[in-house]
Amino acid sequence: xxxxxxxxxxxxxxxxxxxxxxxxxxxxxxxxxxxxxxxxxxxxxxxxxxxxxxxxxxxxxxxxxxxxxxxxxxxxxxxxxxxxxxxxxxxxxxxxxxxxxxxxxxxxxxxxxxxxxxxxxxxxxxxxxxxxxxxxxxxxxxxxxxxxxxxxxxxxxxxxxxxxxxxxxxxxxxxxxxxxxxxxxxxxxxxxxxxxxxxxxxxxxxxxxxxxxxxxxxxxxxxxxxxxxxxxxxxxxxxxxxxxxxxxxxxxxxxxxxxxxxxxxxxxxxxxxxxxxxxxxxxxxxxxxxxxxxxxxxxxxxxxxxxxxxxxxxxxxxxxxxxxxxxxxxxx
Amino acid sequence: xxxxxxxxxxxxxxxxxxxxxxxxxxxxxxxxxxxxxxxxxxxxxxxxxxxxxxxxxxxxxxxxxxxxxxxxxxxxxxxxxxxxxxxxxxxxxxxxxxxxxxxxxxxxxxxxxxxxxxxxxxxxxxxxxxxxxxxxxxxxxxxxxxxxxxxxxxxxxxxxxxxxxxxxxxxxxxxxxxxxxxxxxxxxxxxxxxxxxxxxxxxxxxxxxxxxxxxxxxxxxxxxxxxxxxxxxxxxxxxxxxxxxxxxxxx
Amino acid sequence: xxxxxxxxxxxxxxxxxxxxxxxxxxxxxxxxxxxxxxxxxxxxxxxxxxxxxxxxxxxxxxxxxxxxxxxxxxxxxxxxxxxxxxxxxxxxxxxxxxxxxxxxxxxxxxxxxxxxxxxxxxxxxxxxxxxxxxxxxxxxxxxxxxxxxxxxxxxxxxxxxxxxxxxxxxxxxxxxxxxxxxxxxxxxxxxxxxxxxxxxxxxxxxxxxxxxxxxxxxxxxxxxxxxxxxxxxxxxxxxxxxxxxxxxxxxxxxxxxxxxxxxxxxxxxxxxxxxxxxxxxxxxxxxxxxx
Numbered sequence: 001x002x003x004x005x006x007x008x009x010x011x012x013x014x015x016x017x018x019x020x021x022x023x024x025x026x027x028x029x030x031x032x033x034x035x036x037x038x039x040x041x042x043x044x045x046x047x048x049x050x051x052x053x054x055x056x057x058x059x060x061x062x063x064x065x066x067x068x069x070x071x072x073x074x075x076x077x078x079x080x081x082x083x084x085x086x087x088x089x090x091x092x093x094x095x096x097x098x099x100x101x102x103x104x105x106x107x108x109x110x111x112x113x114x115x116x117x118x119x120x121x122x123x124x125x126x127x128x129x130x131x132x133x134x135x136x137x138x139x140x141x142x143x144x145x146x147x148x149x150x151x152x153x154x155x156x157x158x159x160x161x162x163x164x165x166x167x168x169x170x171x172x173x174x175x176x177x178x179x180x181x182x183x184x185x186x187x188x189x190x191x192x193x194x195x196x197x198x199x200x201x202x203x204x205x206x207x208x209x210x211x212x213x214x215x216x217x218x219x220x221x222x223x224x225x226x227x228x229x230x231x232x233x234x235x236x237x238x239x240x241x242x243x244x245x246x247x248x249x250x251x252x253x254x255x256x257x258x259x260x261x262x263x264x265x266x267x268x269x270x271x272x273x274x275x276x277x278x279x280x281x282x283x284x285x286x287x288x289x290x291x292x293x294x295x296x297x298x299x300x301x302x303x304x305x306x307x308x309x310x311x312x313x314x315x316x317x318x319x320x321x322x323x324x325x326x327x328x329x330x331x332x
Numbered sequence: 333x334x335x336x337x338x339x340x341x342x343x344x345x346x347x348x349x350x351x352x353x354x355x356x357x358x359x360x361x362x363x364x365x366x367x368x369x370x371x372x373x374x375x376x377x378x379x380x381x382x383x384x385x386x387x388x389x390x391x392x393x394x395x396x397x398x399x400x401x402x403x404x405x406x407x408x409x410x411x412x413x414x415x416x417x418x419x420x421x422x423x424x425x426x427x428x429x430x431x432x433x434x435x436x437x438x439x440x441x442x443x444x445x446x447x448x449x450x451x452x453x454x455x456x457x458x459x460x461x462x463x464x465x466x467x468x469x470x471x472x473x474x475x476x477x478x479x480x481x482x483x484x485x486x487x488x489x490x491x492x493x494x495x496x497x498x499x500x501x502x503x504x505x506x507x508x509x510x511x512x513x514x515x516x517x518x519x520x521x522x523x524x525x526x527x528x529x530x531x532x533x534x535x536x537x538x539x540x541x542x543x544x545x546x547x548x549x550x551x552x553x554x555x556x557x558x559x560x561x562x563x564x565x566x567x568x569x570x571x572x573x574x575x576x577x578x579x580x581x582x583x
Numbered sequence: 584x585x586x587x588x589x590x591x592x593x594x595x596x597x598x599x600x601x602x603x604x605x606x607x608x609x610x611x612x613x614x615x616x617x618x619x620x621x622x623x624x625x626x627x628x629x630x631x632x633x634x635x636x637x638x639x640x641x642x643x644x645x646x647x648x649x650x651x652x653x654x655x656x657x658x659x660x661x662x663x664x665x666x667x668x669x670x671x672x673x674x675x676x677x678x679x680x681x682x683x684x685x686x687x688x689x690x691x692x693x694x695x696x697x698x699x700x701x702x703x704x705x706x707x708x709x710x711x712x713x714x715x716x717x718x719x720x721x722x723x724x725x726x727x728x729x730x731x732x733x734x735x736x737x738x739x740x741x742x743x744x745x746x747x748x749x750x751x752x753x754x755x756x757x758x759x760x761x762x763x764x765x766x767x768x769x770x771x772x773x774x775x776x777x778x779x780x781x782x783x784x785x786x787x788x789x790x791x792x793x794x795x796x797x798x799x800x801x802x803x804x805x806x807x808x809x810x811x812x813x814x815x816x817x818x819x820x821x822x823x824x825x826x827x828x829x830x831x832x833x834x835x836x837x838x839x840x841x842x843x844x845x846x847x848x849x850x851x852x853x854x855x856x857x858x859x860x861x862x863x864x865x866x867x868x869x870x871x872x873x874x
Contacts, residue, residue: 069677071684116856119863123620123676124819127811128859134808135852142845198442198450201435208424215384215418217410217439217496226444256808260684267681297696303688310682311670 025274026192030185033278034178040282043173045289049282050180051241054187056265056277058234061191063263064271065200066227067207069126072133073262075113076232078254079106080239082140082147085249089156090146096161099183099240103233109136110232111225118224130256137254153249170244180241187237192274194230203227235262264306270319279318337362337530338383338414338500343392345378345554352378353554356392362499365526367533367541370551371574376534377419377504379551383532384416384502385409396500410439415498419505419534421485423492425478429469432477432488434460437495463495467521483514487521494525501531507540519544538575542566550574587719592841593834598726600833601733602792606806607813607825608740609784615820616756616777618676619668622683624785625807626690629800631656631786632793633694636705645708653787660782661775668778669771687803694800705793729791736787737826744822753777812855818868828866 033053037046059073083102087093093101113136117128140147147153161170161179168175194200202223205213214220243249252258261284269280287305291298313320339359345352353375360366370376381387383394385406394401396412404412424432434450437459442448450456464470467487472480477488486506493501506522507515515537522544525531535541541548542562550558550571558568565571610624621627631652638655639648663686671678707725714721744750756763756773763770788806796802813832817824832851840847858866 069680116859119859120815123614123680124815124863126677126680127620127815127819128855131808131812131815131852131855135849135856138848138852142849193449194446196449196451197446198438198448198453199444199446201431201438201450202443204427204431205424205435208426209422212418212422212424212492213435214407215386215410215416215422216436216492217407218443219405219407223444226446230446256804260688263681263684297692299688300692300696303685303692306685306688307667307682310678310685311667314678 026185026188029188029275029278030181032275033181033184037174037177040286041289043177045285047173047177047180047245048285049278050177050184051238051245052262052265052281052285053238053278054184054241055235055238056262056269056281057187057191058231058236058238059262060266060271060277061194061203061234062227062231063266064273064276065195065207066203066224068224068228069263070117070129070228071126071256071259071263072113072117072129072131073231073235074254074256074258075133075136076106076110076235077239077242077258077262078136078140078249079109079232080236081243081249081253082153082239083236084240084243085153085156086146088158088243089153095158095244099237099244102240102243103236106236106239107229107233110229110236114225114228114232118221118228130259133254133259134256137251137256140251140254147251148249150251152251154247156243157247158244176245180245183237183241187234188274191234195274199223199226264302266316267306267309267314268316270316270322273316273319273322276316276318280316283317335362336360337397339395340379340383341393341395343379343382343389343394345375345382345387346390351554353382353389356551356556358549358556358559360500360530360532362530364546365522365531365533365544366547366549367535367545368549368551369535369538369541370557373553374551375554376551378554380416380502380504380532380534384414410496410498413499414502415493415496415500416502417489417493417504417506419508421482421489423477423485423488425476427477428473429464429475429477429480429488430457430460430473433463433491433495436460436492437463440496459495463491466494466524467491468517483510483517486510486514486518490521490525499530501525501529502534503531504534505536506533507535507537515540589838589841591717591720591722592837594722594730595726596834596837597830598729598795598833599837600830601730602788602795603809603813603833604826604829605733605736605784605791606788607810607817607829608737608822609781609788610810611814611817611820611822611825612784613778613781614814615822616753617668617679617774619679619778620683620819621778621781622680622807623663623687623690624683624781624810625803625805626687627656627660627782627785627803628789628792628806628810629798629803630659630690630694631789632705632798632802633698633703633789634786635790635793636703636798639706645706649787649790652790653783656786657779657783660785661779663782664775664778669774687807691800691803698800700800702797702799705798707794725794729795732791740822809851812851815865816855816858818865820869821865821867824865824867 033050036049037043040046040049055077062068062070080102083105084098087098087101088095113129113132117125117132120128141149159171161168168179170176170179202213202218205216205218206220206223210220265280265284266277267280268283269278270276284302287302288298291301309316315323336359341357343356344354356379368376368379378387382389385404396414401412424435427435434456437456442453461470461473464473467490469484469487469491472484477485480488490503490506507518510518519540533545542565545562548560548562548565549556550565552574557574558565558571606628610621614620634652634656635648638651639645642648667682667686668679671682711725711728713724715724715727744753752763752766752768752773756770763773809832813828814825816831817828832854835850835854836847839850
């Protein structure tokens with residue numbers, strides 16, 4: 001979904017069809033995700049696509065739409081997971097309260113990292129976000145009484161949840177998938193609103209031409225900080241989903257390799273497109289699954305494929321597909 | 333239509349040891365078109381960047397409608413009512429023509445709103461279209477800005493500056509790189525703009541400037557060389573000396 | 584706590600910092616000239632350590648490994664520039680970063696395939712085993728050697744940059760690539776050489792670090808983060824900055840390890856955050872350079 005398209009498609013259509021048109025990309029995405037468990041070879045894979053899709057979607061707000069290449073998104077993915085686990089396991093907070101608390105705290109972390117990193121520009125930003133996220137990694141490693149250190153966080157399991165008075169067995173993979181899908185749907189709806197909002201236009205303007213955006217009257221640094229926090233918030237929700245799904249939080253979730261994986265996913269799928277992050281997460285995870293069947297060294301292929309994408313297919317699978325089909329104008 | 337809008341008092345700017353501007357004191361009244369001219373390196377661009385907040389002067393004061401502007405960050409200048417265009421085309425290439433202008437229009441009101449649907453902010457859309465209409469680009473509104481011709485991009489550049497309804501419009505060489513036909517269209521546009529608002533123009537094309545402006549300010553080596561009506565400037569011996577041999581400057 | 588212990592720890596910090604300086608220098612020189620941040624720098628550091636180890640066991644001498652590994656890996660770096668990175672000039676500044684990131688995956692996994700995933704001990708050369716009595720305490724000979732060698736390399740680099748025609752071209756080119764075209768210098772060849780030099784320095788850092796840390800496929804990832812921190816503190820593209828910041832980080836880590844070992848890795852990141860809040864362009868960086 002590029003902004004010219006959204007602006008255009010909308011401005012021309014009647015106010016009645018307008019709301020419907022806008023909700024369409026969210027609704028279509030939800031529809032695809034709803035049948036995903038039957039399209040993919042395993043339930044586990046589908047849940048991972050859902051979780052990483054949300055994380056990468058949040059990251060796309062920062063990288064795809066604002067043009068800020070962060071190598072530290074794992075900090076917020078991990079923070080969401082750790083805060084959820086700690087809230088449930090250590091403080092006995094019920095899961096439905098733990099999730100918003102975790103997202104809130106992760107957003108505060110994003111504010112702290114954002115204040116330092118958004119002061120820098122260009123390539124500096126990538127290096128600084130990587131370094132600050134590594135700082136979070138080492139803090140989690142050292143604060144082992146809270147986080148479990150190297151062994152990861154354990155000791156919280158959500159097995160039954162009550163949903164609108166309905167007791168749901170959360171250990172059942174199908175139930176789990178659809179409960180988590182509610183989170184994903186909420187995240188997509190929120191992201192879509194941001195993209196359609198005036199602020200959504202500001203971030204695209206900053207990506208296109210920072211100097212001119214400033215001359216137009218925008219406080220570029222403040223806008224970057226805001227989008228950094230929004231992006232962190234959405235990615236942290238993916239972390240909450242992961243914690244609920246796995247019932248453990250591995251320390252590796254905070255490592256910059258995870259940040260790198262998020263970057264790979266968004267590029268494979270297609271930065272700057274609404275559904276691209278889910279396509280990217282699915283492609284990456286399927287690649288990993290398929291290649292690791294016949295060699296433990298799947299990373300060498302994933303790395304090589306990524307290099308080829310940077311060289312020859314910078315718009316990713318979904319972005320290129322939309323271009324080829326000529327729906328760049330009214331991108332879903 | 334009268335009264336002082338902008339006053340520069342002893343403006344100076346140094347870059348390390350290099351003095352780009354020194355002791356510029358000049359004031360601009362509301363409602364007329366004034367041009368700033370001077371040979372290359374005269375300090376026009378530096379002066380313009382100071383007036384639009386992109387650079388902070390090393391000395392001197394800026395007053396706009398009686399308010400001191402010193403220390404104000406660049407992005408606040410638009411909010412004060414000063415808007416500018418750029419000498420090099422400086423647009424949002426991958427956004428539509430309409431969106432280029434609309435995003436500039438919303439800066440004064442709803443910049444940080446993450447909730448409302450911007451397509452439904454009809455007043456902003458209408459203002460963007462009005463600005464596009466004013467520069468003759470309404471027919472191209474749906475195209476990506478990068479696909480416009482050079483002349484059209486220059487016009488878009490002005491529409492972006494215009495849409496914030498500035499009290500003072502700063503235009504940096506709006507005809508730069510244009511052919512004769514495109515220049516003619518642009519001059520007509522500038523004349524229309526000058527009817528309604530205060531315009532400050534930096535230009536290289538002397539003949540055009542003298543025909544268009546009510547007042548001309550000449551900079552040379554970072555200092556104010558002359559200031560007056562086009563006829564006075566034309567006959568000013570100092571100005572003639574500075575521009576002597578620069579025949580293309582008159583083109 | 585007595586003074587001699589602190590001085591010994593300070594020396595340790597300088598030795599640690601010396602390896603950081605060499606590694607970060609490679610990163611910063613490449614950025615200064617090519618505007619490229621090489622994400623595979625840590626992986627190439629690791630490959631340098633493996634190459635040094637392999638060549639040392641092949642020739643039976645650490646010294647051959649120390650000499651040949653940087654040259655060979657530097658040549659490999661030139662190949663990377665020529666085949667991959669060259670295609671990205673003129674595209675977004677992010678693209679080389681992304682490409683080299685993917686490349687680091689390939690390199691690390693490649694080493695796992697060839698040498699296995701487990702760490703390998705890197706024997707200290709026999710001449711440098713043991714400690715030296717400095718009067719106030721004993722200090723490992725190998726670490727003193729590392730400090731001395733890095734000092735020599737820095738001196739040679741500095742003389743080359745300041746006193747030779749090659750250095751002049753490099754310094755001019757870092758400021759404005761069009762100058763080189765005016766001078767009739769083939770920019771492509773200069774870029775190739777600089778990238779090779781940068782990668783060679785990473786490999787040299789890897790060989791030097793070998794006997795101080797264990798050699799394993801993951802060793803590059805911490806080094807990359809450290810090198811990023813050093814270049815950000817020093818100012819991207821600044822050679823003096825890399826030297827000062829590298830020593831600063833090495834000494835800080837070493838000193839903090841003395842008082843609060845669990846904070847040792849954390850302190851450099853905190854240092855970077857503080858520097859950025861005060862000077863976003865780094866200690867010796869030029870504002871707007873990275874725009």
